[in-house]
Amino acid sequence: MRFHKSKKISAADAERLIETPTSSLNDSVVISFDEDWYDVRLMTPRELHDFVADLVRANLIALRSGLITPH
Numbered sequence: 370m371r372f373h374k375s376k377k378i379s380a381a382d383a384e385r386l387i388e389t390p391t392s393s394l395n396d397s398v399v400i401s402f403d404e405d406w407y408d409v410r411l412m413t414p415r416e417l418h419d420f421v422a423d424l425v426r427a428n429l430i431a432l433r434s435g436l437i438t439p440h
Contacts, residue, residue, distance in 0.1 A: 373412065373416065373419070373420045373423070374411040374412050374416060375407045375408060375409045375411070375412060375420055376407065376408050377405055377406065377407055378399070378406050378407065378408050379406065380406055382406070382408075383399040383401070383406040383408075386398050386399050386408065386410075387399060391410060392410070393409070393410040394410065394411060394412060394413050394414075395409065395410075395412055395413060395414045395416075395417045396414070397409050397417060398410055400417075400421070402421070402424045402428075403424075403428060407420075
């Protein structure tokens with residue numbers, strides 16, 4: 370996956386960010402994907418779109434290769 374300006378955070382950190390007024394370059398502060406949380410405040414809308422697309426693509430590759438199983 371290419372480099373993105375996000376970092377993986379804990380669910381507790383995500384909850385704090387959601388509850389605290391904060392600025393973001395896009396409409397989101399955090400996202401959750403496959404039970405992982407990411408701080409996405411520093412991403413533009415385009416970067417966020419590309420990041421989510423990369424997460425989905427990596428997940429699909431892992432599913433096809435048998436590295437993970439569907440939930």
